[in-house]
Amino acid sequence: MATMTESEFKRFKTFIYDHAGIDLAPAKQVMVSSRLNRRLNHYQLATYAEYFELVMHPDNKQEFQEMVDLLTTNETYFFREPKHFDFLKEKVLKPWKGKDFRLWSAASSSGEEAYSIAMILAENLAGRPWQILGTDLSIKVLHKAYEAVYMMDRIELLDQHLMRKYCLKGVRAQENMFRISDKLRQRVRFKQLNLMKSLPPKIGTFDVIFLRNVLIYFDNETKKQVVERLIGALKPGGYFFISHSETLSRITEKLEMVQPSIYMKK
Numbered sequence: 001m002a003t004m005t006e007s008e009f010k011r012f013k014t015f016i017y018d019h020a021g022i023d024l025a026p027a028k029q030v031m032v033s034s035r036l037n038r039r040l041n042h043y044q045l046a047t048y049a050e051y052f053e054l055v056m057h058p059d060n061k062q063e064f065q066e067m068v069d070l071l072t073t074n075e076t077y078f079f080r081e082p083k084h085f086d087f088l089k090e091k092v093l094k095p096w097k098g099k100d101f102r103l104w105s106a107a108s109s110s111g112e113e114a115y116s117i118a119m120i121l122a123e124n125l126a127g128r129p130w131q132i133l134g135t136d137l138s139i140k141v142l143h144k145a146y147e148a149v150y151m152m153d154r155i156e157l158l159d160q161h162l163m164r165k166y167c168l169k170g171v172r173a174q175e176n177m178f179r180i181s182d183k184l185r186q187r188v189r190f191k192q193l194n195l196m197k198s199l200p201p202k203i204g205t206f207d208v209i210f211l212r213n214v215l216i217y218f219d220n221e222t223k224k225q226v227v228e229r230l231i232g233a234l235k236p237g238g239y240f241f242i243s244h245s246e247t248l249s250r251i252t253e254k255l256e257m258v259q260p261s262i263y264m265k266k
Contacts, residue, residue, distance in 0.1 A: 111145025
């Protein structure tokens, strides 16, 4: 495997910060070199500097997106941080009196979060209209989310009742896999979106926004910009979820903490 120099790492670090707001710590140099090494092999390049020049060329937009995907993709699974789903069910959905419930999974990755939420909404909004928007910067993970086919090892926290009701188990060559049922998939829409840029005018407003396991990669200034941008799409009284490992302390005054990692728009 080619060795990534410190100066090469700094070029990728600066790029992904400017493009996606992700602040890569020096300890991530090994991870970055490991993820990009196969692309060097693919193009038979000797250095990461050569690869950087290649992806920055205007004619290589597909490889540019490939690099973004490799540097921004993170692991996820169904019903991660289950207390959030309990709160959504008990405190948000049970007293819900509105007409059309809209929820945004703003860093949806390969779709596990969005489909976990979809199961909760389907169970608790009984025939009432609802929809979920899932967005991510990575085209590759959005394609996986759209296909909605997952390995069985992603469902440790998935209740068996929900598994039987909303998932189709694979057979023969696909026996270790399952697919989300069509009745859920048709209620979840996925779209590429860069949280560092202005939101599309047609995105509308939401009753709940999930932005989990993203802020830990941002510095404070980037956190403020992203959170303020998303708050603009949250209805007054709407809920804003972040990861238990994250905080909005000193980030915004427009949200008030309901309990750790769960906020309400004033």
